[in-house]
Every structure is written in structure tokens, then in C-alpha cells.
Amino acid sequence: xxxxxxxxxxxxxxxxxxxxxxxxxxxxxxxxxxxxxxxxxxxxxxxxxxxxxxxxxxxxxxxxxxxxxxxxxxxxxxxxxxxxxxxxxxxxxxxxxxxxxxxxxxxxxxxxxxxxxxxxxxxxxxxxxxxxxxxxxxxxxxxxxxxxxxxxxxxxxxxxxxxxxxxxxxxxxxxxxxxxxxxxxxxxxxxxxxxxxxxxxxxxxxxxxxxxxxxxxxxxxxxxxxxxxxxxxxxxxxxxxxxxxxxxxxxxxxxxxxxxxxxxxxxxxxxxxxxxxxxxx
Numbered sequence: 001x002x003x004x005x006x007x008x009x010x011x012x013x014x015x016x017x018x019x020x021x022x023x024x025x026x027x028x029x030x031x032x033x034x035x036x037x038x039x040x041x042x043x044x045x046x047x048x049x050x051x052x053x054x055x056x057x058x059x060x061x062x063x064x065x066x067x068x069x070x071x072x073x074x075x076x077x078x079x080x081x082x083x084x085x086x087x088x089x090x091x092x093x094x095x096x097x098x099x100x101x102x103x104x105x106x107x108x109x110x111x112x113x114x115x116x117x118x119x120x121x122x123x124x125x126x127x128x129x130x131x132x133x134x135x136x137x138x139x140x141x142x143x144x145x146x147x148x149x150x151x152x153x154x155x156x157x158x159x160x161x162x163x164x165x166x167x168x169x170x171x172x173x174x175x176x177x178x179x180x181x182x183x184x185x186x187x188x189x190x191x192x193x194x195x196x197x198x199x200x201x202x203x204x205x206x207x208x209x210x211x212x213x214x215x216x217x218x219x220x221x222x223x224x225x226x227x228x229x230x231x232x233x234x235x236x237x238x239x240x241x242x243x244x245x246x247x248x249x250x251x252x253x254x255x256x257x258x259x260x261x262x263x264x265x266x267x268x269x270x271x272x273x274x275x276x277x278x279x280x281x
Contacts, residue, residue, distance in 0.1 A: 002046045004216040010082060011041045013278040015247045017078035019270045020280065021094040022261040028095060028103065031257035032149060033075035035180050035242040039147070039213050040075055044083040047223050049142060052084035055112040063142045064131055066116055068124020069149035069178070070104040071259070076113075077101050082278065085113040091281045122155025124148060125175055129165050132173040143230060146175040151183030154192050159204070165235040166205030174226045176238040178213065182255040197239055206237045213242035248273055 002010075014037050022028030044050065048063040067076050074094065081088045086100075093099035100109040104119025116127050124146050132144040152158065165173060177197065185191050198208045207229055211222035219240070226236045244258070245251025248270040251262075262270055 004220070007038070007041050007045060007216050007220075009275075009277040010045055011037050012247075012275045013280075014041060014075060014078045014082060016271060016274045016276060016280060017082075017091055018074040019248065019262055019267060019274070021074045021078070021091055023264075023267045024092070025095040026261045028074055028261055029071045029259045030074065030248075030261065031182070031244040031251060031255070031259070032069065032072040032178065032180065034248060034251065035213070035244045035246045036072055036147065036178050037075050037079075037246070038216060038219060039176065039178070039240060039242075040079045042216065042220050042223065043145060044079050046220060047227075048145065050083070052080075052112070055085060057115055059115065059131075059142075060138065060140055061142060063145060064115065064128075064135075065145045065147075066124045066128045066131070067105060067118050067147055068128075069121060069147060069152050070118030072149075073101070073103060073105050073119075076105060080111075080113040081281075086111065088281045121149070121152040122157040125158055125161035125165070128173055128175070129161055129168075129170055132165075132170045133168065135172055136170075142172075143227065144173045146173070148175065148177050149183070150177055150179045150181065150194060150197075151188050151191065153177065153194055153197070154188075162201065162204045162206065162235075169233045170235050171231050171233050174223075174230065174236045174238065176240050178242055179239050180242045180244040182244045182253075182258065184255065184258045186255050201237045206235050207232075208237045208239060210239045211241070213240040214246055 018033045022030050094101045100111040105114045106117045128144045128146040212218050251257040
């Protein structure tokens with residue numbers, strides 16, 4: 001099992017990848033990517049059963065992940081590359097024309113690890129529900145994981161999917177919400193208050209867990225607990241508290257870095273706070 005210390009080392013490199021990728025093209029979404037780094041590193045390097053070198057769209061016999069808040073593609077691409085889905089050097093093509101690493105993940109160029117185009121918010125849970133039902137029909141015991149932004153829960157389709165999962169007892173799905181309290185236009189409380197998310201999902205029939213998305217010990221213990229609760233007739237939700245921009249002090253805790261790239265000086269300041277552990281691309 002990959003230790004928390006090693007997960008932390010990988011996360012540091014992934015955060016370096018994120019700020020370098022968005023800086024290189026002066027475009028992208030660093031804030032949420034940095035905030036969700038510890039979670040995605042934990043999923044891909046410890047928690048999920050995956051087969052990067054023999055990847056296929058069906059994913060039979062392995063766990064599946066669907067990124068619903070597709071604008072945080074920098075962290076997704078970095079984690080996919082660092083875990084072996086494609087060459088790390090391809091990260092240098094991020095958001096460039098006619099490349100596979102578009103601003104929001106797409107499927108038409110067959111990028112390994114990407115099973116659904118995402119970025120139009122609110123759709124990921126619906127797709128994941130279908131994938132989870134397919135696994136049940138195929139007697140595949142593996143799980144389906146999803147990630148959503150808290151602002152994304154302002155989309156009505158999320159709640160339709162939440163009702164669907166509970167009604168159909170889709171108990172092989174674990175959805176996680178990144179609760180950072182920020183979205184592109186400002187704090188979620190100011191844009192449209194989300195209320196008591198735990199109470200809402202529980203009322204919809206979900207089992208809800210809560211965790212700190214930057215405490216690797218607590219985070220992985222919560223994911224372990226979520227996995228242990230699958231197969232009991234109800235879907236699982238993890239409410240994960242994070243800080244947007246985590247790891248770079250001047251980016252942390254503000255919506256202003258939701259979709260803004262650092263300039264040259266800011267990049268150097270950010271890299272000075274993030275240890276290079278696996279080698280830059």
C-alpha cells in the first residue's frame with residue numbers, strides 16, 4: 001500500500017504540474033485543481049483498482065472514476081499521466097490546439113483514462129449511475145467513483161441523479177463533493193446557498209460521510225469506510241472539505257483563482273512552495 005508520506009510527495013509534484021500547465025498557456029483552472037489534488041492522488045495511487053497499461057472504455061474488472069467538474073482537468077491529466085495512463089511529457093500539450101489534453105476532458109481523441117466528456121456541469125452522477133448499474137448487470141464487483149464541485153450542486157440534474165441512485169439501490173457508487181465554498185462568481189453562500197448538504201443527501205436516501213480533503217490519514221480512512229459500506233442497498237456520498245488553491249499561499253481560499261493562470265512571477269512563487277519530487281515534465 002502506498003504510504004501517506006509517498007502520497008504527499010506525489011501530490012506535491014502534481015501541484016507543480018498544475019501551475020506549470022496553466023501558466024504555459026495562460027489558461028485553465030488552478031484553484032479547484034490544487035484543492036482536489038490530495039483526493040485524486042489518493043484515489044489513483046491507493047484506493048482504486050485500475051489497469052493503466054491495458055486501459056479500455058469498458059473498464060471491466062476495475063474501478064471507474066468520472067470527473068463531473070471537468071474544468072479541473074489539470075489535476076486529472078497530471079494524475080492520469082503520473083499513474084501511467086500516458087506519457088508525462090504530454091502534459092506540455094495542455095490546452096493547445098489539436099491535442100488530446102483539451103481544457104475540459106473529451107473522448108473523441110481517445111485519451112486513456114477519460115471515459116466521458118465533462119465540463120458541462122451536473123452530468124457526471126447520471127453517467128456514473130449508468131456505469132454502476134452496468135457493473136451490477138455484468139456481475140462486476142468493482143466500484144464507481146465520482147467527483148463534483150459544491151457549486152455544481154446548484155444544477156438540478158444532480159438531484160435527479162441522486163433520487164435515481166437511491167430509488168434503484170445503486171450501492172456500488174461512491175460520489176464525493178469538493179466542499180470548498182467557492183465558485184467562479186464568488187463564495188457559494190453568496191451566489192446560491194447550498195444549505196445543509198448532509199441533510200439533503202440523507203433525505204434523498206444516501207449514506208453520507210464527511211472528511212478533510214487535505215488530511216491524508218483522515219481522507220483515506222473515510223474512503224476506506226465508504227468502500228466498506230457499499231453493497232448495502234444505498235449509494236454513498238463523501239462531503240470533502242478543501243481549500244481552493246491548496247498548496248500555494250496566495251491562491252488559497254479565494255474564488256479569484258478559480259480560472260486564472262499565474263504570471264511568470266507568480267509561477268516562480270508557487271513553485272517555490274512546491275517540492276519537485278518526481279521530476280518536472
